[in-house]
Amino acid sequence: MRMLIFSAAFALLAxxxxxxxxxxxxxxxxxxxxxxxLEALKDPKVEGVTCHLSYFDRAVWDRLAKGNWFENPSNxxxxxxxxxxxxxxxxxxxxxxxxxxxxxxxxxxxxxxxRRIYDASNETLIYVAYTRxxxxxxxxxxxxxxxxxxxxxxVPASE
Numbered sequence: 001m002r003m004l005i006f007s008a009a010f011a012l013l014a015x016x017x018x019x020x021x022x023x024x025x026x027x028x029x030x031x032x033x034x035x036x037x038l039e040a041l042k043d044p045k046v047e048g049v050t051c052h053l054s055y056f057d058r059a060v061w062d063r064l065a066k067g068n069w070f071e072n073p074s075n076x077x078x079x080x081x082x083x084x085x086x087x088x089x090x091x092x093x094x095x096x097x098x099x100x101x102x103x104x105x106x107x108x109x110x111x112x113x114x115r116r117i118y119d120a121s122n123e124t125l126i127y128v129a130y131t132r133x134x135x136x137x138x139x140x141x142x143x144x145x146x147x148x149x150x151x152x153x154x155v156p157a158s159e
Contacts, residue, residue, distance in 0.1 A: 021040065041114060043116060044100060046091065047085070048086040048087060050080070053078050053112075054077045056075050088153050099115050100115065102132075113130055126144075127145070127146075
């Protein structure tokens with residue numbers, strides 16, 4: 001019974017991710033049911049950009065065997081492409097950029113996040129997928145870039 005309650009709580013929190021995203025694929029990674037999930041992410045402030053994010057989703061059997069019920073691994077990968085005319089809205093031009101997506105990867109503390117940074121000198125949007133923890137953040141990350149060179153996207157020359 002306790003196991004059922006923990007599973008239900010985990011599923012509820014995992015479903016509470018922020019951002020515009022849609023699961024577009026999933027497949028079993030091994031015989032015990034671990035999966036690779038694929039999501040399409042739309043940047044809420046940049047039209048014409050779609051990022052595809054992949055991450056590992058542990059199966060119940062793997063959670064039982066390893067004893068870590070409440071957490072998925074920090075591994076993820078991201079690829080972003082222009083999928084239409086790019087229209088940049090009111091984005092943050094600061095060096096730290098802004099978060100465009102986050103999703104729980106553990107019951108409470110770990111989140112998978114995607115951050116957008118605008119590189120004005122190279123006319124490029126940079127998207128970084130990473131895992132965030134309050135203590136000992138993960139060094140595992142993935143980046144993807146979209147060149148804006150030669151495009152009229154209505155972005156100020158520098159801020």
